[in-house]
Amino acid sequence: MNLKGMVLNETKEIVQIITFASANRKTGDMAQVWILNKNINPVQAFKNGENVKICFDCPHLKNKTCYVNVGQAPQQVYKAYKAGKYMSLDLNVLKVALKWKAVRFGAYGEPVLIPLHLVQFIARYSRGYTGYTHQWRNLEFWEYRAYFMASADNAQDVIEAHAMGWRTFRVKGSEQPNLEKEIDCPNALTGVQCRDCRLCHGLGAHGNGKSITVIVHGTQGKINKFNAINL
Numbered sequence: 001m002n003l004k005g006m007v008l009n010e011t012k013e014i015v016q017i018i019t020f021a022s023a024n025r026k027t028g029d030m031a032q033v034w035i036l037n038k039n040i041n042p043v044q045a046f047k048n049g050e051n052v053k054i055c056f057d058c059p060h061l062k063n064k065t066c067y068v069n070v071g072q073a074p075q076q077v078y079k080a081y082k083a084g085k086y087m088s089l090d091l092n093v094l095k096v097a098l099k100w101k102a103v104r105f106g107a108y109g110e111p112v113l114i115p116l117h118l119v120q121f122i123a124r125y126s127r128g129y130t131g132y133t134h135q136w137r138n139l140e141f142w143e144y145r146a147y148f149m150a151s152a153d154n155a156q157d158v159i160e161a162h163a164m165g166w167r168t169f170r171v172k173g174s175e176q177p178n179l180e181k182e183i184d185c186p187n188a189l190t191g192v193q194c195r196d197c198r199l200c201h202g203l204g205a206h207g208n209g210k211s212i213t214v215i216v217h218g219t220q221g222k223i224n225k226f227n228a229i230n231l
Contacts, residue, residue, distance in 0.1 A: 003097050005077070005086040008118055013038055013053055016114050017081055018122075020097055022104075028193030031101045031126070034077050035109025042074040042108070054109040058134045059153050065216075074108045091121065098126040102195040105131030111148060112141040119147050128198035132169050136161050147202040149212065155179055158211065168211040169200055178213055185214040 005019040015038045020031045035054045037045045045051040051061065051070075060066040068074065080086060087093070103126045105111040105119065112135045123129050135141045136150035137160070150166035152158045158179055161168045170182065178184065186192045186199065194200070200212055 003087070003093070005080065006090070006094060006097075007081070007086050007088055008033070009089070009115055010038060014113060015081060016109075016118075017077055017086055018094075018103070019077060019086075020101065022107075026187055026194060027104055027130075028102075028195035030130075030195045031098065031103045032073075032107035033103065033105045033111065033114060033122075034074060034107050035111065035113050036074060036078055036081070041078050042070040046070045054113065056110050056135060058110070058151075067216075068108050070108070077108075094121070095125045098122060101126055102128040102130070102198060104194065105129060105148065106133070110135060112138075112144050116143060119144065123147055123201075128195070128201065130194050130198060130200040131202065132200065136164065136166050145202055149200050149202060152211075158182070162211070165203075167203065167209065170211070170213045171216050172213050174215055181211050182213050183210045185212050188214060 003020055005017055008016040008018055010016075015036050017034045017036065018031055019034065022028070022030055022032050024030070036042060037050055037054055040050050042051070045054075055061045058066070103122050105114065105122075110133060111119070111131050112133050129147065131148035132151045133141065133144060133148045134151045136145065145166045149169040150157070150161035150164075152161055152168040152170040154170075158168050158170055162181065168182075186197050187194065199210075
């Protein structure tokens with residue numbers, strides 16, 4: 001099946017798209033779900049603040065420490081969407097396309113914007129999935145904890161999220177130690193790709209198991225800014 005991508009869901013201002021191939025060295029060849037502004041390209045949305053509609057109050061948006069380069073993959077996905085290169089949602093086709101694919105929810109954007117029934121469908125028919133949300137404090141999205149990790153930005157976040165029943169994923173400074181229940185990302189230890197590891201999938205089969213940490217990454221400028229904030 002030579003399927004480039006599919007439009008999962010659209011609202012007046014937001015579109016969610018799944019693409020089926022990736023050359024990302026860390027994740028491996030996973031299907032990727034993108035949450036994008038529908039009427040403005042990611043570069044312009046970043047410049048004028050419109051990306052708040054798809055990122056909400058993410059601290060990496062405020063602090064400009066997000067590792068995603070919006071001028072690369074998000075921009076290309078947006079252009080392909082506007083050019084009509086992605087098919088409309090067809091659950092039967094999606095089910096077949098997911099059979100041998102692990103899925104990365106939220107390659108860009110806040111994944112709780114994906115309707116829960118679509119998250120559940122993708123989780124059911126894919127060979128695994130990963131996902132992270134900064135909206136774990138919002139009880140409106142509590143059910144997503146079964147599928148996504150709570151994005152934690154400091155020790156207090158980890159403590160609070162664990163108390164609320166979430167497993168956590170924490171980006172940490174290069175000199176910060178792990179907390180109780182935290183382990184280093186297996187990719188950093190062994191090189192295993194996310195498509196094969198799949199520890200970062202909400203509660204999943206791991207229940208209240210270990211949470212994951214990763215050393216801050218991205219451009220050197222973003223790394224320096226992150227480390228300065230998280231001393």
